[in-house]
């Protein structure tokens with residue numbers, strides 16, 4: 532299984548527009564290698580794109596991705612969906628003025644689609660489906676989606692109504708769990724125990740020696756609680772994504788802090804374009 536964390540930024544990418552904090556100024560100076568764009572992941576084995584943040588078009592170009600056949604929207608929030616027009620850019624032929632022959636399979640939970648239509652730009656999905664650009668398929672809790680090379684199983688998070696995902700290699704049996712957002716009171720089911728990599732949302736730190744002291748405890752678990760989940764999963768490695776500008780730390784600094792304070796865990800904070808090969 533080959534994965535690419537196309538974007539590892541959070542709600543506020545780095546650099547944040549119009550921000551003159553040290554982190555953003557340095558990122559701008561160093562250029563694109565220091566940018567952390569909106570959260571998304573690509574699974575090469577079956578051309579599966581998880582989420583479409585604003586920068587997804589640039590991410591796909593930057594990583595030379597040649598084909599997107601499936602898109603899984605983890606939930607409707609703007610930081611994960613505002614680049615949805617990428618389906619038109621990929622799959623509508625503006626010379627022939629019609630969609631390419633095969634629609635992109637677009638997976639989303641029914642309730643999430645309702646909220647996407649109510650609060651976001653979800654009606655665009657109906658438009659693109661009517662044009663044959665995409666085909667909407669509902670995803671459901673614990674209902675496995677079997678692709679040729681990998682199987683993806685969504686898991687509902689009752690507290691936030693979001694989802695997290697098990698991605699399993701059909702041949703090797705290697706497993707990753709992807710929990711990029713909406714992380715609060717995850718239930719760790721038995722089949723999620725004994726995984727190779729846990730790719731998790733960068734949550735706020737209970738350890739106030741790290742970062743700027745922001746506390747999101749009303750809407751999400753802490754980093755430390757997430758590490759306990761990784762223990763329950765027996766995860767061999769924890770890779771961190773959805774990293775906020777508000778923490779005011781570079782990836783190098785975060786990796787140093789992890790070595791200092793969480794040395795019992797095999798943790799890596801990821802940059803955009805982080806590759807995982809299993």
Ligand SMILES: [Zn+2]
Pocket residue numbers: 546547550551552553554555556776
């Ligand atoms: Zn800033």
Ligand SMILES: [Zn+2]
Pocket residue numbers: 541542570608610611711712713773
């Ligand atoms: Zn998010």
